[in-house]
Amino acid sequence: MSALPPLDALLDAARVVVLPMRVKFRGVLEREVLLLDGPAGWAEFSPFVEYDDAEASRWLAAAVEAGWEGFPEPVRNWIPVNATVPAVATAEVPRVLGAFDAVHTVKIKVAERGQSLADDVARVAAVREALPGAALRVDANGGWTVPEAVAALAALAPFGLEYAEQPVPTIEGLAQVRAAGTGVLIAADESVRKATDPLAVARAGAADLIIVKAAPLGGVRKALEIVAEAGLPAVVSSALDSSVGIRAGVALAAALPELPYACGLGTVALMSADVALEPMVAHDGGITVRTVAADPGLLARHAAPAERTRWWLDRLARCHALLAAS
Incomplete structure (x- = not known):
């Protein structure tokens, strides 16, 4: 796993959005997503809400890789x-x-x-x-x-x-x-x-x-x-x-x-x-194959309500603790 950044760095980099769906998928019409603005690029931490912290922590490890380490060299474009x-x-x-x-x-x-x-x-x-x-x-x-x-x-x-x-x-x-x-x-x-x-x-x-x-x-x-x-x-x-x-x-x-x-x-x-x-x-x-960046205007337009943002930040903190202890 990539080196785990301090929790404060992740919290400072976090943005939570709610994205509407065109059609119901997995029983939802809105997809909640936590994004991280890392030094290597934007990353996503969006395990489905019903997943427990142990399972969700693997998603955080993937987000840390994307945002703090970057990806391997491609062999196709x-x-x-x-x-x-x-x-x-x-x-x-x-x-x-x-x-x-x-x-x-x-x-x-x-x-x-x-x-x-x-x-x-x-x-x-x-x-x-x-x-x-x-x-x-x-x-x-x-x-x-x-x-x-x-x-x-x-x-x-x-x-x-x-x-x-x-x-x-x-x-x-x-x-x-x-x-x-x-x-x-x-x-x-x-x-x-x-x-x-x-x-x-x-x-x-x-x-x-x-x-x-x-x-x-x-x-x-x-x-x-x-x-x-x-x-x-x-x-x-x-x-x-x-x-x-x-x-x-x-x-x-x-x-x-x-x-x-x-x-x-x-x-x-x-x-x-x-x-x-x-x-x-x-x-x-x-x-x-190309880079992707979150747009500040779209982040603001689709920002999650305060209570959902807090829910995701609390989840992020719990998963960070699990990764830190592993």
């Missing part, structure tokens, strides 16, 4: 990205896709609580109809049981899926789904970024590829180590970040020795506001 379709009604699919530029790959959310397999099939069918030549992938966020996943992937496979992301919650379950012969590749996300041992999924032969996110894994360099040790193809994804956070994901994708798949770094398009004057959104299906 352009990153292909996918569009993301949340678990919306089929009638909403064209509007969601319309927010993205030159879509070649789409990740579609499935297994949403309160919805059915029929809803998932209809949503995937709507995307396929809109984009006959695009690569499609689905993300269940661990929402199915093993029998449900096998049945769902059998129903969705005819649409030509590139892979299915985290169809079930456990590594053992992933291995069982992978062994079921659905014809769909299995990608592990939560089983990598939320696990105490992010390499367990690779040792168990439970996935064909892994999803890696810079913030939950503790930073770009730590994520690069995990990919190298796992020995599996990797897809870089985001966690509904502002452009500042997306910059870290782009840095990770740019530094990987191989990048066989489009990356899930296009989620700024799901927001109706951002902190950068030139947001990190895709053009012609990809994002160019």
